[in-house]
Amino acid sequence: MAVEQVSSVFDTILVLDFGSQYSHLITRRLREFNIYAEMLPCTQKISELSWKPKGVILSGGPYSVYAEDAPHVDHDVFKLNVPILGICYGMQELAWINGKQVGRGEKREYGPATLNVLDKSDPLFANIDHSTVWMSHGDKLHGLPTGFKTIATSDNSPYCGIVHEKEPIYGIQFHPEVTHSTQGKQLLKNFAVNLCHANQNWTMENFIETEIQRIRDLVGPTAEVIGAVSGGVDSTVASKLMTEAIGNRFHAILVDNGVLRLNEAATVKKTLVEGLGINLTVVDASEEFLSKLKGVTDPEKKRKIIGNTFIHVFEREAEKIKPKDGQEIQYLLQGTLYPDVIESISFKGPSQTIKTHHNVGGLLDNMKLKLIEPLRELFKDEVRHLGELLGISHELVWRHPFPGPGIAIRVLGEVTKEQVAIARKADYIYIEEIRKAGLYDKISQAFACLLPVKSVGVMGDQRTYEQVIALRAIETTDFMTADWYPFEHSFLKKVASRIVNEVDGVARVTYDITSKPPATVEWE
Numbered sequence: 001m002a003v004e005q006v007s008s009v010f011d012t013i014l015v016l017d018f019g020s021q022y023s024h025l026i027t028r029r030l031r032e033f034n035i036y037a038e039m040l041p042c043t044q045k046i047s048e049l050s051w052k053p054k055g056v057i058l059s060g061g062p063y064s065v066y067a068e069d070a071p072h073v074d075h076d077v078f079k080l081n082v083p084i085l086g087i088c089y090g091m092q093e094l095a096w097i098n099g100k101q102v103g104r105g106e107k108r109e110y111g112p113a114t115l116n117v118l119d120k121s122d123p124l125f126a127n128i129d130h131s132t133v134w135m136s137h138g139d140k141l142h143g144l145p146t147g148f149k150t151i152a153t154s155d156n157s158p159y160c161g162i163v164h165e166k167e168p169i170y171g172i173q174f175h176p177e178v179t180h181s182t183q184g185k186q187l188l189k190n191f192a193v194n195l196c197h198a199n200q201n202w203t204m205e206n207f208i209e210t211e212i213q214r215i216r217d218l219v220g221p222t223a224e225v226i227g228a229v230s231g232g233v234d235s236t237v238a239s240k241l242m243t244e245a246i247g248n249r250f251h252a253i254l255v256d257n258g259v260l261r262l263n264e265a266a267t268v269k270k271t272l273v274e275g276l277g278i279n280l281t282v283v284d285a286s287e288e289f290l291s292k293l294k295g296v297t298d299p300e301k302k303r304k305i306i307g308n309t310f311i312h313v314f315e316r317e318a319e320k321i322k323p324k325d326g327q328e329i330q331y332l333l334q335g336t337l338y339p340d341v342i343e344s345i346s347f348k349g350p351s352q353t354i355k356t357h358h359n360v361g362g363l364l365d366n367m368k369l370k371l372i373e374p375l376r377e378l379f380k381d382e383v384r385h386l387g388e389l390l391g392i393s394h395e396l397v398w399r400h401p402f403p404g405p406g407i408a409i410r411v412l413g414e415v416t417k418e419q420v421a422i423a424r425k426a427d428y429i430y431i432e433e434i435r436k437a438g439l440y441d442k443i444s445q446a447f448a449c450l451l452p453v454k455s456v457g458v459m460g461d462q463r464t465y466e467q468v469i470a471l472r473a474i475e476t477t478d479f480m481t482a483d484w485y486p487f488e489h490s491f492l493k494k495v496a497s498r499i500v501n502e503v504d505g506v507a508r509v510t511y512d513i514t515s516k517p518p519a520t521v522e523w524e
Contacts, residue, residue, distance in 0.1 A: 009210050010036035011198040014053035018042045018061030018071055018089050021517070024342050024480045025177035026057055026087070028379060029185050035192045036202040038377070039342065046076035055083040055196030058090025060175060064139050065089065065096040066103070072096075083168035083195040085124075088137050091162070091171030098145035105140040105156075112180060113154040115161075122151050122163065123194040124170055124187060131183040133160075133174035140173065168195050204386045208241070211374050215245040218372070219331060224249045225372060226318050227333025228310060229280065230260075231268035232402045234335035237387040238375050239278050242333055244390065248279045250333070251321055255313050257306065258286030259406035259420055262428040271396060285313050293408060293415040297452075299524030302415065306405045315368055332369035336376045337383060339479045379478050400431075400445045401479075409524040413452030418505075423450040425503045426469045433495050434473075443485050446473035448499075449512075449523045457500075457507030466507035469499055474521055482516040 013030055017023040017039050030037035042058070056077055063070045073093055077084065086094040092102045115133045117125045133154070141159040144150065152161025152172070162171045170191070176184030192198045219225060225242060229235040229252045242250040252272065256265045265282055272278040292305050311332075318329035375383055380401075387397040403409055410427070411419045427448040434440050449470040457464040471492075476482035496509035512519075 010202050010206075011054045011196075012051065013037040013055050013057060013192050013196060013198060014049075015039040015057045015059060016042045016044060016073060016077070016090075017059050018063070018093070020060035020062070020087075020089065020175075022175055022177050023059040024339070024478065026059060026188070027338075028478055029177050029188050030192055031202060031379070031382070032185070033189050033192065034200040034202045035189075035198045037192075042071050042073055044074065046074050046080065052080060053082060054198040055085070055192060056080065057191070058084065058086040058093055060088035060090060060136070063089065064102075064104075065092045066100075066139075078169075083191065084170065085191050086169075086171040087177070088173060088175060091173055092139055092141065094169065094171045095141050095145040095148075095162075098147060101141055101143040101145050102139055103142050105138060108138040109135040109140075109156050110137075111135060113156065113160075113174065115174070116153045117151070117161070118153065119151040124163070124190050125152065125161070126186075126190050126194060128183045128186055128190075132181065133176070133184065134178045134180035135174050137173065170195075204382060204389055207378075207382075207386065208244075208389060211241065212245045215242065215372065215374065219246055219249075222249075223327070223330050224251065224321070225331040225333055226251045226253060226314060226321065226329045226369070227372075228252075228314065228335075228404075229254050229268065229272060229278075230402060230404065230406075231264055231271065231399075232335075233387055233392075233397055233399055234337060234375060234383060234401070236272065236276070236392060236396060237383050237390065238333055238335040238373075239272065240276055240387070240390045240392060241374055242372075243276070243278050250279060251318075251329070252278050252280040253314060253317055254280060254282045255310060256282065256284045256286050257289040257309070257406060257408075258417070259289065259306075259408040259411075259415065261402065261407070262424050276392065281317065283313060283317055285309070288313070289408075290415065290417060290420075295414060297413050299409055302408050302524070303405050306408060310404070311369075318369070330370060331372050334371055334373050336373040338377055338379050341376060342480070381477060398441055400440075400443070400447075403522060409522055410447055410449045412449060412523060419450055422467065422503055422505050423448060423469075426450070426499045426506065429498050429502060430471055430495055433491070433498065437491055439485075439487075439491075442475075443473050444476045444479070444482065445521060446471070446485070447522075448472075455508040464507050466505050468508045468510060469503075469506050470510045470512050470523070471495065472512040472521075472523070474516065476516070476521075479521065480516075482521055484513045484515060487511070 015026050027037040027039050095101050112132050113135050115131050117129055148162045148164050150159055151163050154160040157173045160173045176187040229239050239252050254268055269282055272280050289309055384397050407420050407423050408415045411423050430448050451468040451470055453468055454465050455468050473485035474482040475485050499509050500506055
C-alpha cells in the first residue's frame, strides 16, 4: 500500500528522519498506541505529499545544524498548521530556523538525566514530572529561539523542553522514543493524542478491511497477480491476503533456487495448498541459480544475481499462465516489510545503505510486472498479528525469518551444491534442538552460517582440517536493533556435538555474540 493511500484512511503522524539511529523507534512507539505513523527523509518536499499529516515529528540526527552540509527541513512544514515536535537535532533545527542560538556544548551529554517539568499544565507533559530521560547530543541551545519559552530543564540542559508562545511547536533535547526514557512513551502519546488529536484506529483488523479493498480496486475484476512465496511468514501472509482479495486470480510461485532449507519445497507446498487454499506452483530452478552463483563471493553480487534470476523465472512462469481474458499477468506480489524499506533508504547525509534487501533491491530495471507490496508499511510484529487474524497457524506465523537469497548468504564465500548441503544440515540440527528445548518462540531468528575458513581438528585419533560453522540467535521486536540470545552452555555443547558428529566437513562450531548494531542480523 502506498504511503498516500494508507494516510488517506488513517490519521497519520509524519516523522521526518534526520538520520538518528533511533528514528524508527518513534514510529514504533506511536503505532503501539494504535496511531499510524510514517517515516520519510528530512528532505521530503511537503508540496509533494498528497495527504496532510495530523502532526509532524522532527527526529534526531548525527549532524550539527550550523554545519555547511547539515540537512534542513522544508520550511513548508510550518504552513501545514499542525503540531510539530522536534527531538534532539529536531529541536536544534527549530531553534536554528528561529534565531539560531545553537552551538557546541561544554561536553557531550550521553546517558540518563533527570527531567524537571516547569509547566505541568502543558499538554505535552501531562502525567509527566521528574522522570529519567535519555540524552545523546554534543550540541545544545545557548539561548531561547525567538518566540519560544522554556517548559522543562535538566541539570545540564536549561532548555530541555521548549514551546512556541503562540503555536503548538515543541522542542525537546532528549529522546523519548528509547526505553531508557522512563515516561517517553507517555510524552509521544501526549503529542499525538492530546495535541494532534489523532484517532487511535490503526489496527490490523482495520488494515485487513482497507487493504483487501485497495487490492481489489487496484487489480480490478479481471487482472491476475503472480507472487513469490518462500514458506516464511512475510510471503505467506502477503499471499493469504492476496488470495482473500482476488481468489485464484493470484498465482503463488515457489521457486526452488537450490538454496532453500532442508525439505523446504515439499513442506511449503503442503502448508500453503492444503492448509491455506493458496493457488501454488512449484518451479525447480536450482541448477539455474547455482550455475549463476558459481565463483561469486561478494554478498551484494549474490543478492543481485538471486534477485535478478528470481524475476527472470517469474516472468518466464507468468508467460505460461494464461488468464481467461487472454491478457498477460500484470502484477507481482512481494512481502516487503517496513524495516526493509527503512534500511534501504539512502540519501546524502543522514542515511546510509547497509546492504541491499532482497525485497527492495536487485530488481530488474526493465521488469515488466508492476509491484504490489501490501505489507510495505508494517513491522514484523504487525505482520504476525495480521497472519493470526487471517487464520494462519501459530507455528507458521511465528516461524523465524528466512532471507530471500536463502542459504546463499549463509554460505560465506562461493556457493556450491556441496557447501549448501553442509550449511543446510547444520541449520536443520540447530533449529531442531532449539525446538526440542522449547526455545523457538523465545528467539526472533536463529540460523547456522558456513564460514570460508578451515580449522584443524581431531576425529578418531586422526587429524582433520575441515570447515567452521557459526551459530547465530537473536532477540528483537522490530529487527532494527537486536541482541544475541543467551543459551545455556549445555545447550550449545549439545548442538556443537551433533553438528560435528553428523555433518561431514565440519570440524568446529562457534556462537556469534554480536548485537545489532554494530553487526547486522545476517552475516552477509
